[in-house]
Amino acid sequence: MKSKPEISLCDLCGSLCLCGESPSEAIYHRDTEVHRGYTEKIQHFVFTISTLLALAISVHAQPRVTIDHNQEKTATAEFKFMRVPSPARNDAGAKATFRIVDAEVDGNSADISALNDGILPDGEDQARRNFFLNQGTGGGRLLMDLGSEIDVAQVNSYSWHSSSRGPQIYRLWASDGSAANFNLEPKGTIDPAQCGWKSIVIVDTRTDEEDGGQYGVSINDATGSLGKFRYLLFDLYPVEVSDNFGNTFYSEIDVVAKK
Ligand SMILES: [Ca+2]
Secondary structure (H helix, E strand, O other), X not given: OOOOOOOOHHHHHHHHOOOOOOHHHHXXXXXXXXXXXXXXXXXXXXXXXXXXXXXXXXXXXXXXXEEEEEOOOOOOXXXXXXXXXXXXXXXXXXXXXXXXXEOOEXXXXXXXXXXXXXXXXXXXXXXXXXXXXXXXXXXXXXXXXEEEEEEEEEEEEEEEEOOOOOOOEEEEEEEOXXXXXXXXXXXXXXXXXXXXXXXXXXXXXXXXXXXXXXXXXXXXXXXOOOEEEEEEEEEEOXXXXXXXXXXXXXEEEEEEEOO
């Protein structure tokens, strides 16, 4: 009596499956060659699809923004979040230099070095432990010089305020400084895209909920790298313009190098 051909799942996926020793190896019949050809076609198909998927992921990798918000009741001086890492003291941004390119600083704000001094506020309204722009001004532009080119894995920003100065809105630009027409400090009326800067992402943490609280933002990329850059440019925008107090209390900005 002729035995029926048996096609198991292991046969179909061949070496791609963890099937162990296949009993089908012991079965030989006239359909074996057809069967083998079929299996090879499936393997080829699976390989092609996998390759296409990998290419699609690498080509379309985009910077992504993770936002976490602690309400006042849960906010602590440790800045602990659900997903966004807490501020680090030994990140690549700790040695960077911040400069004001085009902005007016509030007289009560801390010095701009508060953005990467590793020191965090331990309360919801600590002007001297935050950097913020002058009341009534419509945002501004800051430069962060990392000192040398770094393969940047993450840019993380942290803020804390009891009301409208809590949320963060900014556009992040980056550059390696190599363009012939590179402008290190483009004033607010100059488009950075026209002078050697690459737009990375726009961050906006606003929601329909209360503005007050602690915010953690992490900008990263599925590939593990946002790119190799020496300079970062932050275009800060006010959270609201219904009164003069829309400029965010920024507590710290971290830059994490790719390992
Ligand atoms: Ca700080």
